[in-house]
Amino acid sequence: MKKYIGVLIGALTLGSGCSSDQDFLNVKPTTILLLDDVYSDSRLVLSAVTDLYNRIPDLVKPSNMGLYASFDEAFASGDYGRHQNREYSYDDWGYWDYGYIREINLFIQRVEAATKLTPADKARFSAEGRYLRANAYFELVKRHGGVPLITEPLTYDYSGDATPLRKARAKESEIYDYVISEMEAIKSILPNTPGEKSRATYGLAVATKARAALYAGSIAKYGVNTPSVSLPNGEVGIPASKATAYYQTALAASQELINSGLYSLYQKRPDLSDNFAALFLDKANNPEVIFVEDFKLKSGKVHGFALDNQPRAITEEGERGGRLNPSLNLVQSYEKLDNTFAPLPINKGNANDYIYYDKQEDLFAGRDARLRGTALVPGATFKDRSIDIWAGLILGDGSILSGDKLGQLKTVNGASVQVVGLSGPIEGYDGSAQGGFYMRKYNDPAVGSGQIGTQSEVWQVRYRYAEVLLNAAEAAFELGNNALAASYMKPVRDRAGLVIPLTAGDITFDRIVHERKVELAFENHELWDYKRWRIAHIVWDGSTSDLTTQPGKATEPSTRVFSLWPYKVYNPGGANNNKWVFRKVLSGRVTQSHIFRLGNYYSRISDAIVNNNPLIVRNPNQ
Amino acid sequence: MTMKTFSFPALALLLLGLAACDKDNFEPPKSTFAGRIVYKGEPLLMQSANVATGNVSDFPVFIELWQQAYNNRSSIRVPVAQDGSFTSLLFDGDYKLIVPNGQGPFLWKRTAANNPDSLTLNLRGSQQMDIEVTPYYMVRSPQFTVSGRKVAGSVKLEKVITDAVNGKTVERVSLYVNKSQFVDAGNSILAANLAGSAITDLNTVNLTTADVPALVPSQSYVYVRIGLKITGVEDMIYTPVQKVTLQ
Structure with a gap:
């Protein structure tokens, strides 16, 4: 018997070996997840949609906020080229990522075809995909006008002929209509959770709808002022007859969100300026913020805004900090508490006929609290330390003594005295407060945020409730209901300490523009707003105009950034010793005036894109 | 620098590189x-x-x-x-x-x-x-005079395209002053503007600038030019550049 056992085992081994031949090479990979795996587990689908969220195309992100200095909100302390270009390139602000849109289309298709997900998960993921897709089209239409509207993943059949994949540009209004209708369709599918800030929610869909309708309405209304910014088939430009309907949609959507009571203005701090700054920093039960790009320390997703913008006097990282300086153009736009506008009172007509202040910050007293919530003014503290912004000493004979190193000491009449602030400003000294101010909005006060190894986790706010109120106010104004507009502006202005209410008669186009300018500064609005109102070519008109004396007027040219430099009076024994004076300065680094040409209203679609798809028509005036 | 700093292999490589250029490159446009x-x-x-x-x-x-x-x-x-x-x-x-x-x-x-x-x-x-x-307009017979540090100029505007469809109105006429002979809306130290609505007769358009600021480094002359901005048209049309001497 024994001798057969070996044979039997051999035979069995061979037999079983043969039967599993086909599966032998079919080993599940352990390092990658296949499509079926991903779309059968809601946690993995969440990872997939997170990737799509991460790729939302914002024009300005915390890591590249220098772009604000290309217009008139800030001086770039270091990146001086921004003030030395006259023209904006036609290619600027372009975006053309149909790869992203294709991936979203595939995502939606796969979620809807998935069999192992719960119906609730499928509905939510699919709606999130639709939000991201509509948001990408919103970005495209803001930049390029009407674009090909692709809502299915296109597949090439390798036939050698790609022409079936070519789609012509849709009308500009059709893209806006698409965004509006998508938001309407998905708003009730998305969760109604105002505490959810980094995923699409009901509130976000309604807020996006309001913003898109407002943009479309203003392009329709103000497009008549720039008739050459249009294309005959409507790829660029929206007929004026559509304006009212869009404004009505914008107002209705804003009201829907306002009346839902889901969000409210952030009012947690007693000091109004601190409160305004905290609105962007407070991640715990923030009632105002609707949608953000979030960051988290030690997760790999951090940004260097605080690293690049910490005041130089208190920098935590050697020579870093102070790059973006709010401009005097912006700072003087914050109105006085009696709702009037005036340049900052720094002299009595002549630049050397100073007005003397006991404390630096006194110059900014009696103004909109958002000023000191947005900018760190001379005399302010940050991280509980003095930021020490002053440009030099004014001696008894009126001459100016300054230095070329931060906080430099010099000997005056035998005494060693500091002649310039620890944050500057010093002309041409990178990172010194050459604009006269530092950033407070978005600037992280946490200890360590200024270190390369730590950085900041302040989130970037994309949508917040105050904008919804201002959208409602603008739409109401454009529909002729000024009283309603004033009532929507009131809570935003109350929070800024402007408690004297505006009446219906006060509401003008200038007011609407101004309120957005000061409330939403450095929040990725100015360029889009000026484009849709068709005032970009008037404000940035290329003229070498001086700083306006009418900061409340929307169409005043603002082609160059001006700075405000404080000086300390050094005249021991004199009446004004140790008092502060200010000078308006045009930096020598600002050598050109910005001109926004008609061809800049819609970014260029590159020759490469047109070559691939000759159905694409080019944008006007380029 | 002395010859010592060139090693022989480096020199050989350089020569090889120069020789190689012959074959690789296209003819330049001529x-x-x-x-x-x-x-x-x-x-x-x-x-x-x-x-x-x-x-x-x-x-x-x-x-x-x-x-x-x-x-x-x-x-x-x-x-x-x-x-x-x-x-x-x-x-x-x-x-x-x-x-x-x-x-x-x-x-x-x-x-x-x-x-x-x-x-x-x-x-x-x-x-x-x-x-x-x-052109929409021609800017004719420019004349410039200087009194003190003010520059005055006059032009005649000839409306070339007069039909209702394509004709355009004058947005403004500007006199530009610059230190160099590049003078236009983007290159000026001083400008005087006259809005189109203020022009009653296209044949007599007169402009006077404010005082030309002190020039650093000092120069006794400036270049001037009058430009016409047409409503709805971005690019302006100009008179020839003229050099004038300040008094």
């Missing part, structure tokens, strides 16, 4: 295409193309050449200088020349489909070609 933008033979004067050349979309006024030999087409942008001339160094070949939409203070012929019409350019060696266009 044909010059030049000309002027003219109206009835008279050049139209525009803003200078003196911006950085890195970004070709940044010329104030340009024309486009499209070479037809290749599938992937990309325009060659030819800037127009402030005296209305242009010049470009090209390979021989067949080109189409167009004036893109919205370029220049003039009208360019359009096709039935309302696209810019094209001119065929068969370049075989250098070629000179004036391009005839129809």
Whole structure:
């Protein structure tokens, strides 16, 4: 018997070996997840949609906020080229990522075809995909006008002929209509959770709808002022007859969100300026913020805004900090508490006929609290330390003594005295407060945020409730209901300490523009707003105009950034010793005036894109 | 630097590199295409193309050449200088020349489909070609006078396109002053503006600037030019640059 056992085992081994031949090479990979795996587990689908969220195309992100200095909100302390270009390139602000849109289309298709997900998960993921897709089209239409509207993943059949994949540009209004209708369709599918800030929610869909309708309405209304910014088939430009309907949609959507009571203005701090700054920093039960790009320390997703913008006097990282300086153009736009506008009172007509202040910050007293919530003014503290912004000493004979190193000491009449602030400003000294101010909005006060190894986790706010109120106010104004507009502006202005209410008669186009300018500064609005109102070519008109004396007027040219430099009076024994004076300065680094040409209203679609798809028509005036 | 710092292998490599150039490189373009933008033979004067050349979309006024030999087409942008001339160094070949939409203070012929019409350019060696266009206005007989440090100028505006469809009104007339001979809306130290609504007679348009500021380094003369901004047209049309001496 024994001798057969070996044979039997051999035979069995061979037999079983043969039967599993086909599966032998079919080993599940352990390092990658296949499509079926991903779309059968809601946690993995969440990872997939997170990737799509991460790729939302914002024009300005915390890591590249220098772009604000290309217009008139800030001086770039270091990146001086921004003030030395006259023209904006036609290619600027372009975006053309149909790869992203294709991936979203595939995502939606796969979620809807998935069999192992719960119906609730499928509905939510699919709606999130639709939000991201509509948001990408919103970005495209803001930049390029009407674009090909692709809502299915296109597949090439390798036939050698790609022409079936070519789609012509849709009308500009059709893209806006698409965004509006998508938001309407998905708003009730998305969760109604105002505490959810980094995923699409009901509130976000309604807020996006309001913003898109407002943009479309203003392009329709103000497009008549720039008739050459249009294309005959409507790829660029929206007929004026559509304006009212869009404004009505914008107002209705804003009201829907306002009346839902889901969000409210952030009012947690007693000091109004601190409160305004905290609105962007407070991640715990923030009632105002609707949608953000979030960051988290030690997760790999951090940004260097605080690293690049910490005041130089208190920098935590050697020579870093102070790059973006709010401009005097912006700072003087914050109105006085009696709702009037005036340049900052720094002299009595002549630049050397100073007005003397006991404390630096006194110059900014009696103004909109958002000023000191947005900018760190001379005399302010940050991280509980003095930021020490002053440009030099004014001696008894009126001459100016300054230095070329931060906080430099010099000997005056035998005494060693500091002649310039620890944050500057010093002309041409990178990172010194050459604009006269530092950033407070978005600037992280946490200890360590200024270190390369730590950085900041302040989130970037994309949508917040105050904008919804201002959208409602603008739409109401454009529909002729000024009283309603004033009532929507009131809570935003109350929070800024402007408690004297505006009446219906006060509401003008200038007011609407101004309120957005000061409330939403450095929040990725100015360029889009000026484009849709068709005032970009008037404000940035290329003229070498001086700083306006009418900061409340929307169409005043603002082609160059001006700075405000404080000086300390050094005249021991004199009446004004140790008092502060200010000078308006045009930096020598600002050598050109910005001109926004008609061809800049819609970014260029590159020759490469047109070559691939000759159905694409080019944008006007380029 | 002494010869010692060159080692023999480095020298050999250098020589090899120089010799290699012969075979690798294309012939450079050698044909010059030049000309002027003219109206009835008279050049139209525009803003200078003196911006950085890195970004070709940044010329104030340009024309486009499209070479037809290749599938992937990309325009060659030819800037127009402030005296209305242009010049470009090209390979021989067949080109189409167009004036893109919205370029220049003039009208360019359009096709039935309302696209810019094209001119065929068969370049075989250098070629000179004036391009005839129809300006909205001509700025005629400029005269400048100086009193103290103020510059006064006068021009006559001749409305060339008068029909209701294409005719445009005057937005403003500006007198620009600059230290160098590049004078226009983008290059000026001083400007005087006169709104179109304030002009009663197109044949007598007078402007006077404020005092010319102190010039550093000091110079006793400035260059001046009057420009006309047409409503809804971005590019301005100018008078010739003139040098005037301050008193």
